[in-house]
Amino acid sequence: METITGAIEALNGIVWGVPMLVLILGVGLYLTLGLRLLTIIKIPFGFSMLWRGRIAAGPGEISPFNALMTSLSATIGTGNIAGVATAIFLGGPGAVFWMWMTALVGMATKFAEAVLAVRYRELDERGRYVGGPMYYIRNGLGERWGWLAVLFALFAGVAGFGIGNMVQANSVADALQTSFDIPPWVTGSVLVVLVGGVLVGGIHRIGTVAARLVPLMAIGYIAACSIVVAMNVHAIPETFELIFTHAFTPAAATGGFAGAAVWAAMRFGVARGIFSNEAGLGSAPIAHAAAQTKGPVSQGVVAMLGTFIDTIVLCSFTALAILTTGVWTGGETGAALTTAAFESALPGAGGYIVAIALSVFAFTTMLGWSYYCERSLQYLFGIAIITPFRVVWAFAALVGATLKLGFVWLLADTLNALMAVPNLIALALLSPVVFRLTREFFATRGGSENNPF
Template sequence: MQAFGEFVTTINGWAWGPVMLVLLLGTGLYLSIGLRFLTLRNIPRAFRLLFSGRGGQGQGDISPFSALMTSLSATIGTGNIAGVATALVLGGPGALFWMWITALVGMATKYAEAVCAVRFREQDAAGNYSGGPMYYIRNGLHQRWHWLAWAFAIFGTLAGFGIANTVQSNSVSQVLEDFLAVPPLATGLVLMCLVAAVILGGVKRIARVASWLVPMMALGYIIMGVLVLVTHVTAIPAAVVTIVNAAFSGSAAAGGFAGATVWAAIRFGVARGIFSNEAGLGSAPIAHAAAQTSQPVQQGMIAMLGTFIDTLVVCTMTGLVIVIMDVLPTGVSGASLTSMAFAQGMPGGEYVVTLGLCLFAFTTMIGWSFYGERCAVFLFGIRASLPFRLLWVLAIPVGTLIDLELVWLIADTLNAFMAIPNLIALILLAPLVFRISRAYFDGQPAPEA
């Protein structure tokens, strides 16, 4: 097992090396410039579209609002609680700054993904809408690029078992064992039953549960974070200065924490940022392809809100509380560090974090099950749906028995392998995205591919 761990560490170091980080940030910056930063300029308009289009207008399986909630159910997970803490431990407070940068350019990436997903989606043999990188590669690019669609689908089918299955159940079992002495396997078995009750009903049941649960849990966590920050409002400016300074100096100014190199801050900030908001990963457009809409641009603007809410709001809450409470020098990591920070910030804060982690992990499991299933359907046809759902459910308790550090490494590596074919496709399809966007805002018909 040690040899395998060292092998995964080596692969992970290569997968998240300079080339990958340049590709992720470079693609987002290229799309932002090509779109004339419309993603940043149209955030208020995107929120208006989101709430005015809850019922959906056009063909699809679920409403645009439900599509975003399904996407957020997969992105708002342990990355917002445990992932942010891990990034700050490994990369110093400056990692949070690079998470912000990743989100700002990642909004354009998420927008382009959803535009392409709606433009090139298909209906499967059962009448369900299927879309995402594998479809916009196959339907939007020359045949010589079609192998990328298969590569994405293979990695997407496998990655879910790491990023959204075993990682989630592992983190929940860890925090419940720490605070409530619940045996890990018992946690895994309960999660298995709850997830099975939702995902065996298909995307419409997943969307219904996500549309109810995601707004409630996200709003509750944000309110708790705001309460902590308001009661420590005088410490916020110093915390922001610490974060920005650490992003470029590689060391932290607060608490005597030794920090890390600038490269570590960038690497872990970008990696954990992508793990959290999934911009460029290619997962979210799978959900947005099922939206009841006839306008790819409108769904793209709704989709970009996922990155805004996930990283610039929820992850920022976690990161600021950790820095302000000065808990980094304790040596604790993961969800336990976040719980410690919130416990110092308000009475009973650790229990609220524990509840939030459980809910975040649960929704991530149900959201990502749909992603993995659609990838499996692309590879093997509609007959793969039920076997995939059953395998997904059975893997949940296994995750509670696996070493967390190894699980995170595997999840990060599979993230990178998913992102590569998707980012290549987005770069190649970017001119079409630019034309579609200009036509929409100019009131013209959408151009042909």
């Protein structure tokens, strides 16, 4: 077992190492430039389309708005709370700047993923729309690339049980036990019931729950962070100075902070940014493929907002709470660092707020990833796998809540990164399709803000 663990650790260091980060950023930058910065320029247009997207506008399973909320339910999670804190602990304040840069190019990646997901989606045996990287690899690149589609589905199907289920359940159990002394088996049992109850309704119920829960939890968390930042408003100018200064100059050791080179700020900012918003990993387009939209680009401009909301908005609020309170020099990392920030401003209540936020974020991640994993396994084994999968997925939460998951986390994290390889290859090869569809959309009435869908 030690040999297997060591081999996977070595592979993990490669797949989450510098070459992978450069590849993800490189494809994102290529798409951003190829789209002529459209994903940045059209952010206001995207929000107007998101508002209109509350109503179905074409064939599909769920509204464009609900598709985005389903995607966000999977990406808004521990990365927004613990991931940001880890980036600051390892890379210093400058890591926040590189998280922002990752998000800006990641918007183009998410845009392209959704465009291709809708363009190459298909109907399954039940007459329901399915799509994602495995479908745009096979249908866009041709049958000779089918092996690459199978690899993606295999990586996603297995990784989902770890990164999207058991690890999340473990985070919830740990947070609730620490803050409220709730036994892990109780948390796991409740999660089995809650997750199972949602999965019975399929994507329609997942989308409905996500549409109600995601905006509520995001607004609630932003409000809590805003209180912390407001109580330290005098430190805001200095905080932004720290972020921009240490993005390009080393951060000296101070207090419990060991110091960080510019390369560390860049590396951990990029890595945590990708971990949080999942741009390039290929998970989000599986949800966007189910959108009731008239065309690929319509959903693409909605999808790109996922990265903006997740990283530019939510991760930034966590970073500001940590940096304005000054606790980042105290030596804490992960969720403990975010908790320290909240406790410094809201003694006695801060820890509970973080625990509740972490629990809700992790729960919604389990819902979003259940759909990703289900569609990946469906691609491999057909619709007969759906019911057994939902049962196993629900009970996996109990396993995750009550066991130590060192090896599971390592394996899932490695496979999660491997998902990006076939997806990025497809995005690069199919980029001319994305560029052409985008030009056509904005050159016709379809690109008018009065008739976006």
